Amino acid sequence: RAKELGRNRVELFEHGRVRAHSDRENSLTRIERALDQQEFVLYYQPKVDMHVGRVVGVEALIRWQHPQRGLVPPGDFLPVIEGSEFTVPLGDWVLESALKQLETWHAAGLHLGVSVNISPTHLQAPGFAEHLGEHLARHARIPPQCLELEILESTALDDVGYVSAVITDCHDYGVRFALDDFGTGFSSLAYLKGVPADVLKIDQSFVRDMLTDRSDLAIVEAVISLGRSFGKQVIAEGVETPEHGLALLHAGCQLAQGYGIARPMPAAAVADWVARFQPDARWLEAVADHLE
Ligand code: C2E
Ligand code: MG
Ligand code: MG
Ligand code: MG
Numbered sequence: 050r051a052k053e054l055g056r057n058r059v060e061l062f063e064h065g066r067v068r069a070h071s072d073r074e075n076s077l078t079r080i081e082r083a084l085d086q087q088e089f090v091l092y093y094q095p096k097v098d099m100h101v102g103r104v105v106g107v108e109a110l111i112r113w114q115h116p117q118r119g120l121v122p123p124g125d126f127l128p129v130i131e132g133s134e135f136t137v138p139l140g141d142w143v144l145e146s147a148l149k150q151l152e153t154w155h156a157a158g159l160h161l162g163v164s165v166n167i168s169p170t171h172l173q174a175p176g177f178a179e180h181l182g183e184h185l186a187r188h189a190r191i192p193p194q195c196l197e198l199e200i201l202e203s204t205a206l207d208d209v210g211y212v213s214a215v216i217t218d219c220h221d222y223g224v225r226f227a228l229d230d231f232g233t234g235f236s237s238l239a240y241l242k243g244v245p246a247d248v249l250k251i252d253q254s255f256v257r258d259m260l261t262d263r264s265d266l267a268i269v270e271a272v273i274s275l276g277r278s279f280g281k282q283v284i285a286e287g288v289e290t291p292e293h294g295l296a297l298l299h300a301g302c303q304l305a306q307g308y309g310i311a312r313p314m315p316a317a318a319v320a321d322w323v324a325r326f327q328p329d330a331r332w333l334e335a336v337a338d339h340l341e
Contacts, residue, residue, distance in 0.1 A: 090114050226245070285306070295329070
């Protein structure tokens, strides 16, 4: 009886595995077609400097404009792609589209920076820095300093030596690097010291609860002070209300991004949004009070 049960379990497991395998194959075939048919689209979320009330740049965030399912968020399809043969083609498409868009904005007098998320496998694929150089060469009118690459803190920890070397090679072209979801990767400070990133991006989970949870506030403050000691810029993501922004200003962080400032939007909506952007009056007051 026990033996029988055991065998059934094995069969079930194997059946499940076969099924999962062919589902993934199907999804990947569908993703290849989506690339061909240009169903992917970039949305852009503004990043602002609360000190001076200015938009400093935008983060490019991919979506899948699916003919039946509508706008599909990246969490629903990136995990299937990551590590597959489509990681690099999709990553290249994102870089190229973001640079093209940046060129259009700059030509129109809108001098934004753009941040692009780079997946762990893309960053660690052979020749990443050289390919980046080719992307930049195709858009020679854009100052490379306007391009920032966001990598997960955990990616940097995968192989600190290799990733740091890639960052250094990309630095030679003039682009900047941010460590995304910072604070969630359990990085030891000794490792972090070796990673030549320019920006720490405080993870939204700490920002969201910093108004009510003293431990989260403590983590936010610690990252800000770490950034200051290491000479890195600090930006907070997940700023859902103006009060979050105010608390961040008090803690010493002036760069912010989140639904409380703007949701990710289509490229065509960005210029209007920038023209209309008004910083919260309390942010400017807080800064003025501080300067007195
Ligand atoms: P991320 O890079 O940390 O981006 C921030 C995510 O939080 C975005 O979700 C954004 O829409 C969302 N967000 C922004 N402000 C707020 C807020 O105030 N509250 C809350 N609750 N959420 C906020 P999204 O667009 O669904 O992207 C999820 C993740 O997918 C990104 O996290 C990034 O890791 C990845 N991703 C997005 N686009 C790309 C891409 O083009 N390439 C790669 N490799 N990864 C991407
Ligand atoms: Mg990001
Ligand atoms: Mg993040
Ligand atoms: Mg995230």
